[in-house]
Amino acid sequence: MKTLIFKTASTYLLPLLVLFSVFILLRGHYLPGGGFVGGLIASIAFVIHSFANGLEQTKNLIKFHPGFLMPVGLCIALISGAAPLFIEQSFMTGLWFENPIPVIGMVGSALFFDAGVYLVVIGVTLTIIFTISETL
Amino acid sequence: MILAILSGFVLAGCTPFISKFIKGKGSLLLPILPFGLFVYFFSFLKEIGEGQTFRFNYDWVPSYGINFGFHLDGLAILFALLITGVGTLVFTYTTSYLKGHHYLDRFYGYLSMFMASMLGLVLSDNIITLFIFWELTSISSFFLIGFNNDDPKSRKSALLALSITGLGGLFLLAGMVLLGYIGGSYQFQELLSQSTFIKEHTSYGWIVGLIFIGAFTKSAQFPFHFWLPGAMKAPTPVSTYLHSATMVKAGIYLLARFTPLLGGSAEWNTTLILVGSITMVYAAIHSVLRIDMKGILAYSTISALGILVFLIGLGTEASLLAAGVFILVHALYKATLFLITGIVDHETGTRDVTVLSGLSKVLMPVAIAAGLAALSNAGAPPFFGFIGKDLIYEATLAYGDWAMVLTIAAVVTNVCLLFAGLLAGVKPFVGSLPSNFTSLHLPHPTMWIPPLILAGLGLVFGLFPSLVEGLIVQPVFSSMVIDGAPVHIKLWHGFNLVLGLSLLTLTLGVILYMIVKPSSSLFSKTLKFEMIAPQTLFEIFGKFFNAFARFWTGLFQNGYLRNYVITILGFLTILLAYRLYQGVNLYIDTKQLTALTIYEVIVALMMIVAIVFTVFSRSRLVAVASLGVMGYTICLIFLFYSAPDLAMTQFSIDTLTVILFVLVIYNLPKYKNFSSKAVRIRDGILSVFFGSLIAILTLEVLSEPLNRETSIFYAESAYLLAKGKNVVNVILVDFRGFDTMVEITVLVIAAIGVFSLLKLRLKSIEKE
Amino acid sequence: MELILVVIIGLLYASGIYMMLRRSMVKLIIGLILLGNGANMLIFLLGRIVKGKPPIIDSTAKMLTEIYADPVPQALILTAIVISFGLQSFAIILVKRAYKITQTDDLDELNTTDEIYE
DSSP: OOOOHHHHHHHHHHHHHHHHHHHHHHHHTTOOOOOOHHHHHHHHHHHHHHHOOOHHHHHHHHSEEEEEGGHHHHHHHHHHHHHHHTTTTTTOOOOOOOOOOOBBBOOOOHHHHHHHHHHHHHHHHHHHHHHHHHHH | HHHHHHHHHHHHHHHHHHHHHHHGGGGGTTTHHHHHHHHHTTTTTHHHHHTTEEEEEEEEEEGTTTEEEEEEEEEEHHHHHHHHHHHHHHHHHHHHHHTTOTTTTHHHHHHHHHHHHHHHOOOOOOOHHHHHHHHHHHHHHHHTTTTTTTHHHHHHHHHHHHHHHHHHHHHHHHHHHHHHHTTOBHHHHHHHTTHHHHSEEEEEEHHHHEHHHHHHHHTTTSSSTHHHHHTTTHHHHHHHHHISSTTTTTHHHHHHHHHEEEEEEHHHHHHHHHHHHHHHHHHHHHHOOOOHHHHHHHHHHHHHHHHHHHHHOOOOOHHHHHHHHHHHHHHHHHHHHHHHHHHHHHSSOOTTTTOOOGGGOOHHHHHHHHHHHHHHTOOOSSSSHHHHHHHHHHHHHHHHHGHHHHHHHHHHHHHHHHHHHHHHHGGGGGSOOOOTTTTTTOHHHHHHHHHHHHHHHHHHHOOHHHHHIIIIIIIHHHHHSSSSOOOOOOOOSOOOOOOHHHHHHHHHHHHHHHHHHOOHHHHHHHHGGGGGHHHHHHHHHHHHHEEEEEEHHHHHHOOOHHHHHHHHHHHHHHHHHHHTTTTOOOOOTTTTSOOOOHHHHHHHHHHHHHHHHHHOOOSOOOOOOOHHHHHHHHHHHHHHHHOHHHHHHHHHHHHHHHHHHHHGGGGGGOOOOOOOOHHHHHHHHHHHHHHHHHHHHHHHHTTTTOOOHHHHHHHHHHHHEEEEEEEEEHHIITHHHHHHHHHHHHHHHHHHHHHHHSSOOOOHHHHO | OOHEEEEEHHHHHHHHHHTTTBHHHHHHHHHHHHHHHHHHHHHHTTTOOOSOOOOBOOOOOOOSSSSSOOOOHHHHHHHHHHHHHHHHHHHHHHHHHHHHHHHHHHOOGGGGGOOOEE
């Protein structure tokens, strides 16, 4: 599948799709989207890139093993869930900053939680797909 | 009180950690625990003798009416003193008997566990707690019988004992629960006030029957007696402690304890008299024919237990008094004889009475103890056994029309028991000493002092019955007989029929001893009847049970996935179909259905085609492609019906799934048809049935009104509480955030699973 | 449309079960996927289907007031979809692995672990 067109297209598609996935993640609280979908779209972007340029290229691009995203994402989700405990509120209570941040909008613990989900989903999907392509 | 009972368990729990200490000199310190408990219970004796009782209550499972209620009365204190007293002696005895044994720590652990459970059993006021301790004694007995775990016979005996007593325990539990249910309480003392109500209840027969089976299995009554001789595979201290003095008397205790509550009816008395007398005569005759000292003692123990059941069955004041006294008498002499057997075995290496003789020349103090015990067993005056025997005869003689038969049965039993006692207690010590035994020497005092103490007590209590009369016999009697007359026991009753019977028993026994010489040929003759013995029948039953279990497991756990699926679904289909057959309310309001547009029809048709292709295609690639198409059509349906989040997710996942399949498809096995056409048709029919049932079920649910309470809550509070406007997302990351948290953890686990399955090469397996 | 969906659900269940009953391991996985989709559709339909009213609060409003699609089944299905991806990939790899070691695709030849040993 390493045709020139596909290869060239994927080089531009990757940053676009990743950006799009972040956009989907951020708007998830207000419009369709969220961590799950965002994560899946991002992983599809990387998978397409790996199809076009070979797995090694993609791996070099990411620089680290996608599996590392799983514990990182889990920790972010856990911390955002546990954060209310520090101000003596129960686990998973939503916390929000007072004022909206430009571009992103309202920022709260739920967003961080969703970001954790996003990272875990990317980690899981890429680990599975990369592992499988490597061992074939 | 609770500390006193649990201390044994605590010690048992500690033994693994102090095993070095126990195996060294430390074992001499262990008897302190039972002795301390003995002193503790002894301190209650005076008040109990004055007619007081003590109650202790600790909550355990209050919602079910189960608590640690302990009740200390005459019967309980008799057993508690026996358990701790004999316990002290046995603990002491073991220090020498098993000196340097590899598993000595384990042994003490089991022994103290047993002691604690037995104490709990006799002191419990709550009948459920009583049952729990009852089972604990069975379990510790199992470990102690199988103590020599490298001997297959020992293991087999342990298993047999556990299965019989465990089986009885189940019946007992059923009886207890039924009793508690009818009586409205699990407290024995509260049940006691309901006595007449329970006795008139229709389930009375069931309760009595179930409790009887429990008691009979534990106390080795015919036809459940056979586990006890096998249990003699245990080290001798165990035989002494569990299988003669205490545990086997748990059944007796139970019957005695329940006499005021359930006793007095025809069912109660007749059954007990019948079972007790069969056991006592049957086992007494058996004991005469044995040549192994332990075998003799085992059967004489069964016989003695039979006597006790029989006495409780008679149910008269005289007989219950006799039972109370006989418990003590029997414990004293039988424990002595067992301990002596242990010494003889330990020193000479054999228990065969045909070989042993003249040992008094080398083991004098042991011989004295043995002689005293044998005489007490024989019921010779002035021993305590004489009093016991007198009371038995008094009880049988006074029992109305059947007095004659019962007395004869009692006499026959006692003659045989006397013979057995002489065989085990006197025969090995008199006569000429064989040359190979001349070099024997007396064992450590910790071994021969305990039997001497026990045997000595048998004489002392006989000479001065007033020692036990007020303190023990009277309270025991009054806990079995409510409002009974004060009892009085004495050695000398004057010349009367009872004395005559006693003398007759003695004479007959001695004559029998003179005539019959134990020999292995006589013993081997009895083996011919093994064929119809209850033990053989039980073993056949066990084998059948095992074979059936194997067959049943093989039938259902056959390892074929489709058989499991067919069984489960077939059952479910039949169940659902039956329910639908009974009547189904299928009303579809066509007005409420969403309108149909051409796009949806096309999508639905695409989907159906995709499904058909997935199922019937002969090529893997086509199947996977159709699966992908099906996924995208589902995605469209989500999109049509207001679920954009779902549509996006389904789209991405579907893409990834297809990619996944494409990646591995050429490494996956080729598509093959393994099943025959008939099997395929059968599966097809089942699937179609199941599918249609699901469809009908869906329709039926659709016609029911929907409860939207949860959705409304989420819809209303999504923004107000969680500041989110996409309600689905808010549910996922906020309201049910914890679930999502766990879900992503599951995903991580799946990824790690895939990673390790592929990356960690299963080298050893692949090499094969 | 509900009626058509009901038929499709029945079809998904029937085909899923049929594929699970086959002896080929690959068909087993396809059966699992079909069954999973059937369950998703079932949940979706039982929450009632509504056209063009996603459970998203209008930018001016503070809560959903008019008729809207039920968000609870949607949240359930969303997680189910993602989880089933994990399950599928694991199952596929398991089958691949088992095939490599046993060199057979026939489920009936994999049942020795369940046999009772003497």
